[in-house]
Amino acid sequence: MPAMKTFLVRTFGCQMNKHDSERVSGMLLSAGLTLVEEPADADAVIFMTCCVRENADVRLLGQVASLKSIKAARPGQLIAVGGCIGQRDGAALLDELRHVDVVFGTHNIARLPALLDSAREARRPVAETLNAGDGSTFDLPLEREHPWHAWVPITVGCDNFCSYCIVPHVRGRERSRAFEEIVSECERLVTDGVVSVTLLGQNVNSYGRDLYGQPRFAEVLRAVASTGLGRVSFATSHPKDLSDATIAAMAETSQVARYLHLPVQSGSDQVLAAMNRRYTKEHYLGLVERLYTAIPGIALSTDIIVGYPGETDADFAETMEVVARARFDQAFTFIFSPRAETPAASLPDTVPREVAQERFDALVDAVQRSVVSKNAALLGSVQDVLFEGVSKRDETMLAGRTSGNKVVHVALPEGADESEFAGRFFRVHIDEAQTWFLGGYIVSGA
Numbered sequence: 057m058p059a060m061k062t063f064l065v066r067t068f069g070c071q072m073n074k075h076d077s078e079r080v081s082g083m084l085l086s087a088g089l090t091l092v093e094e095p096a097d098a099d100a101v102i103f104m105t106c107c108v109r110e111n112a113d114v115r116l117l118g119q120v121a122s123l124k125s126i127k128a129a130r131p132g133q134l135i136a137v138g139g140c141i142g143q144r145d146g147a148a149l150l151d152e153l154r155h156v157d158v159v160f161g162t163h164n165i166a167r168l169p170a171l172l173d174s175a176r177e178a179r180r181p182v183a184e185t186l187n188a189g190d191g192s193t194f195d196l197p198l199e200r201e202h203p204w205h206a207w208v209p210i211t212v213g214c215d216n217f218c219s220y221c222i223v224p225h226v227r228g229r230e231r232s233r234a235f236e237e238i239v240s241e242c243e244r245l246v247t248d249g250v251v252s253v254t255l256l257g258q259n260v261n262s263y264g265r266d267l268y269g270q271p272r273f274a275e276v277l278r279a280v281a282s283t284g285l286g287r288v289s290f291a292t293s294h295p296k297d298l299s300d301a302t303i304a305a306m307a308e309t310s311q312v313a314r315y316l317h318l319p320v321q322s323g324s325d326q327v328l329a330a331m332n333r334r335y336t337k338e339h340y341l342g343l344v345e346r347l348y349t350a351i352p353g354i355a356l357s358t359d360i361i362v363g364y365p366g367e368t369d370a371d372f373a374e375t376m377e378v379v380a381r382a383r384f385d386q387a388f389t390f391i392f393s394p395r396a397e398t399p400a401a402s403l404p405d406t407v408p409r410e411v412a413q414e415r416f417d418a419l420v421d422a423v424q425r426s427v428v429s430k431n432a433a434l435l436g437s438v439q440d441v442l443f444e445g446v447s448k449r450d451e452t453m454l455a456g457r458t459s460g461n462k463v464v465h466v467a468l469p470e471g472a473d474e475s476e477f478a479g480r481f482f483r484v485h486i487d488e489a490q491t492w493f494l495g496g497y498i499v500s501g502a
């Protein structure tokens with residue numbers, strides 16, 4: 057069979073998956089392959105999958121099925137499935153999706169080129185997953201989506217075992233990366249022209265717990281912010297591990313984004329206990345108040361699940377109270393759907409679909425009111441905006457983000473090119489507040 061020359065990567069799910077995809081692209085580019093945009097031009101199509109939400113499974117099945125005719129017209133094309141679904145299902149995926157050639161997991165990304173070669177030479181599918189990683193993926197080459205932004209993993213895996221979540225089962229136990237390695241990677245990134253990094257982990261707040269004598273997350277934030285970066289963001293935070301030291305590091309370090317994603321999941325102590333979240337509503341609201349006091353203007357986002365088994369009207373009312381008191385800038389809202397292999401999947405007392413839908417609709421309305429009011433409060437303010445390029449929907453508009461992670465649209469000056477703005481900070485006066493974006497005009501370079 058002829059050698060592979062081209063490839064394409066399709067990514068589902070979280071930022072960790074986006075980062076893994078950059079590693080996959082980096083490895084295949086280093087091996088001499090070319091990245092293409094259309095499946096019809098690709099000798100290898102790689103899906104980096106997510107199994108946290110139900111619709112991600114469905115989307116994968118649809119996308120792989122849609123390649124059937126393209127693969128028939130391009131003999132020798134290989135389809136590979138990696139990420140969380142590859143890790144969870146392993147070789148069983150080859151039975152379910154007959155035209156998939158390679159299945160790999162979350163711990164053996166580095167093996168992908170060899171697995172593709174093996175499937176091509178042997179002309180038969182291969183599946184390989186490992187039960188644990190050795191951290192070697194940190195050293196793989198990568199191809200960044202934007203030259204000015206980098207994802208920097210600081211932990212992989214998770215030890216929390218929230219009852220509805222599959223992540224600890226597919227990403228393994230939490231492992232922290234060495235402090236010096238994180239800081240020296242950020243220093244190298246600054247030399248390469250990167251101005252913004254996002255520190256990644258399933259629970260960045262517990263960084264260092266597995267490394268005796270290592271600095272903890274607050275020190276990581278301070279050290280990374282002092283490398284010369286313009287903006288340092290991080291995800292995701294667990295409310296039980298968010299420390300006062302981290303809040304102080306955020307408050308005292310201007311490079312750290314004025315934004316925190318702090319998943320609450322539910323406002324009911326009974327539901328939180330059933331979810332194994334290990335904090336209470338009042339603990340969560342106490343954190344929120346400390347954040348608003350220490351970091352005026354901070355934007356908060358969250359995740360909320362409604363319809364968890366056993367959730368009563370009174371439980372849901374507690375969630376609505378949290379939404380009212382926390383004044384979120386954004387919330388990712390979900391109706392509970394059981395994930396195979398998690399404890400929550402076998403719980404009795406499921407909430408009827410129509411009840412869950414009613415609660416979900418009420419929640420979305422409340423969140424939307426909160427978002428509108430938080431955005432309106434920014435009218436007339438001047439924000440530091442990091443531009444990303446022109447808007448995907450309108451090439452005459454520049455799109456960027458504030459330190460609070462709000463999307464901002466600004467008219468591209470006549471005769472200017474987006475490359476003059478992408479990856480650069482500007483001060484923007486905000487004169488428009490919509491639900492999903494802000495509008496304004498540039499007043500100066502930041």
Ligand code: SF4
Binds near residue numbers: 215221224
């Ligand atoms: S903290 Fe909970 S929800 Fe987040 S990845 Fe770990 S187990 Fe999943």
